[in-house]
Amino acid sequence: MKIETERLLLREMTQEDYPSLAAILQDEQxxxxxxxxxxxxxxxxxxxxxxxxxxxxxxxxxxxxxxxxGTMIGQAGLTWQSIGGSSQVLEVGYLFNRSYWGKGYAIEAARACKEYAFSTLNSSEVYSIIRDCNVASMNVAIRSGMLARGSFIKHYRGLDIQHLVFSVKREHDRA
Ligand SMILES: CC(C)(COP(=O)(O)OP(=O)(O)OC[C@H]1O[C@@H](n2cnc3c(N)ncnc32)[C@H](O)[C@@H]1OP(=O)(O)O)[C@@H](O)C(=O)NCCC(=O)NCCS
Structure with a gap:
């Protein structure tokens, strides 16, 4: 699997990517x-x-x-997630290395993932599930064509945390 955009290449991670992954996931901010x-x-x-x-x-x-x-600057992709009920939805997720924030890379990657879900996976709707305080992530969702649809409580690390559900339907996609 490879997705190419104007500035980015999305490919499967391998064990060799561990240091770049750690730089994202082990960073407090x-x-x-x-x-x-x-x-x-x-x-x-x-x-x-x-x-x-x-x-x-x-x-x-x-x-x-x-x-x-050739640097790995982030992660973006699609995963199955639950939004409270029993059914699973296809989520566009993204986490970037802080040194590369604010350059439009997350938006570029999120749009490519959405397009892959619609065109290659033939999905009719894609979602992003975002903690209520995560404005940067909401902005990426909105700029990739999503709208807020509702909210639910996600149980995470023993806490109950409010999350907003964003989505875009293939037939309404104007991005
Ligand atoms: C969420 C996250 C990926 C957003 O990253 P980001 O770097 O802010 O996203 P982008 O750079 O794509 O878009 C943000 C800004 O870049 C601007 N931008 C767009 N294209 C641009 C370009 N070509 N050049 C420069 N800036 C550009 C956008 O206008 C936007 O500006 P805004 O802040 O005024 O809205 C990042 O904050 C992150 O990794 N957070 C931690 C992990 C996380 O919470 N992930 C989401 C979980 S739900």
């Missing part, structure tokens, strides 16, 4: 919406979970590579 940065063991489990997703689902969170330099 980056992980503010996740309560706490991940430990090395949790970072490895995160990577393993995505390697398993590639096999089981054919997709997951992918490495985002800056084409100019």
């Amino acid at each position: 980056t992980m503010y919406a996740y309560e706490t940065p991940l430990s090395p063991a949790e970072t490895q489990a995160w990577l393993d979970r995505n390697l398993a997703r590639y096999k089981a689902d054919g997709f997951g969170l992918w490495a985002v590579i800056l084409k100019d330099t």
Whole structure:
């Protein structure tokens, strides 16, 4: 699997990406919406979970590579998530290295993931599930064509945390 955009390449992560992944997931400021940065063991489990997703689902969170330099600057991709009920929805997710924030990379990657969901996976609707305080993430969702649809309480690390549900339907996609 490879997705190419103007400035970015999205591809499956491998074990060699661990240091770039750790730079994102072990950074306190980056992980503010996740309560706490991940430990090395949790970072490895995160990577393993995505390697398993590639096999089981054919997709997951992918490495985002800056084409100019070959550097892994973030992760973006598609995962199955629950929004409170029993059914699963396809989520566009994104987490970027703080050094590369504010350059439009997350929006560029999110749009490409949405397009992949619609065109390649033939999905009719894609979602982003965002903690109520995570304005930067909401802005990315909105700029990739999504609207807020509702909210629910997500149980995470023993806490009940309010999350907003954003989505865009294929037939309404104007992005
Ligand atoms: C959420 C996250 C990925 C957003 O990243 P980001 O760097 O702010 O996103 P982008 O750069 O794509 O877009 C943000 C800004 O870049 C601007 N931008 C767009 N295209 C641009 C370009 N070509 N050049 C420069 N800036 C550009 C946008 O206008 C936007 O500006 P705004 O802040 O005024 O809205 C980042 O904050 C992050 O990694 N957070 C931690 C992990 C996380 O919480 N993930 C989401 C979980 S739900």
